[in-house]
Amino acid sequence: RDMFVLRHGTETELYWSDQGRPELLYDGAREKVNGKQWCSQYVAWSPLGTYLTTFHPQGLALWGGDSWEKTARLAHRQVNVALFSPQENYLITSNGLEGDNGIMVWEVATGKLLRGFPLGTKGHNAPLDTPFKWSADDKYVARRGKDAISIYELPSMKLLDKKSLKADGVEDFFWSPAGTNTLAYWAPEATNSPARVSLVELPSRREIRQKNLFNVADCHLQWHPSGGFLSVKVTRHSKSKKTLFTNFEIFRTHEALVPVEMLEMKDTVRAFAWEPKGSRFAIVHGENASRTNVSFYDCNGGPRHNEVTLLYTETEKPVNALFWSPYGNNIVLAGMGELNGSLEFWDVDERQSISIQDHFKFSHLEWDPSGRVVTTAVCQPINNFNAKYTMDNGFNLWTFQGKLLEEKKKDQFYQFLWRPRPKSLLTDAEYKDVLKNLKKYVKRFTDLDKKREKERLAAEEAQKKALVESFRARVAELKAITQARRSRYIAVADGYDSQDEDNFVVKTTVEDVIISQTEEVVRQ
Structure with missing residues (x-):
């Protein structure tokens, strides 16, 4: 069975989900007995689902075990960000405030503070969503600096080789989510230098691939979960800089010399998503925001199974977001925001729509780890009241075929999160054998x-x-x-028995009551 957590009002609740039927597991009963609220802010799961993190004015608390006891308490005032390493060995917290300890790095097992950092947003490019980023194996954590990326080793938190990685003009960077420690970053155009995307292998610092790009307005990098592909969405401008157009650079990182293919899009790209299991991806594109096209591609297409190939395109869809099942093939084509919550459950292999539904103004969609249940939720911000977000708060549970399993309305509904599962013990080869x-x-x-x-x-x-x-x-x-x-x-x-029916005289009275009367004139 899978599990999820809810935050609504003053409540924090853990539920089992048995094929979409919620069963309450724990609602902070111990805390309530002591007159306390389990959590007053948001909550977060660790990547493998071992810990539930609750945010408090004084810091963080980690909860786990069969009875959800407090396993750790980390002091960091006004903390609002918690970023676990992928293997859950370490944790970064941030409170968004300037100072020597705006960012802290912790060892989870011991609760030991490894190092503190200032927030350090001044003098750099636009701030990143995540100031520090973890390598997939927990060996390194990296942070962008000015013309450099600082890479720290764990648990010492000392600079790798005592120096930062030189990366002139670096705008953003991403670690490969699996496999070898490969770091991809991009830098915009500078004087006499084109924009570029670079892939660097760590700890050797060997650059395994670089691609120069021209007339670039923006780039967005997105790794495939397997680490075998890297998509670079490149937004380019014409020489006059009045027209923007998009193309994708697909890097094959598991192949020799890392070949790159370019996919050019003729119209505006609105969403992109990799299939988690497999080699396919989907793109939402079109000039009309309310009636877009959805195209499916395979990176292993063509006669030799090594070309980016268009599989098919579905046209005139009210779609602006894509949500793949964790096991691939099934995908939800969603219309969020101004598209008012349209949902189309799609089977990619069969090229057919399974079901079309809607959840008005939903703000959150998430698959459960099994790929059998989909959640849509209407949530409101926890500390930023806005009347437009307070209507129809709650969540729906759907099967992967689009059948509604559960509909729950919750006032002041803030958050719904599925508990992640630990990684499978099966190798890729064993997984493919199971599918076969x-x-x-x-x-x-x-x-x-x-x-x-x-x-x-x-x-x-x-x-x-x-x-x-x-x-x-x-x-x-x-x-x-x-x-x-x-x-x-x-x-x-x-x-005398007042309840004996023989002591009563029963009279029946019939009364006629005229309820309505209509007069009609009949011609003789």
């Missing part, structure tokens, strides 16, 4: 699901039966009490 022999496993797991459902229904039936028996026993008890009182009343009234 899926039919072999389907019957076994279908039987297990049926057995579990049968047990659930039997438990519900037993509970209902117990309630009925309890009710009948209570009725019999009250009847006995009433009969005893009646005997005493008759004795007090010299044998």
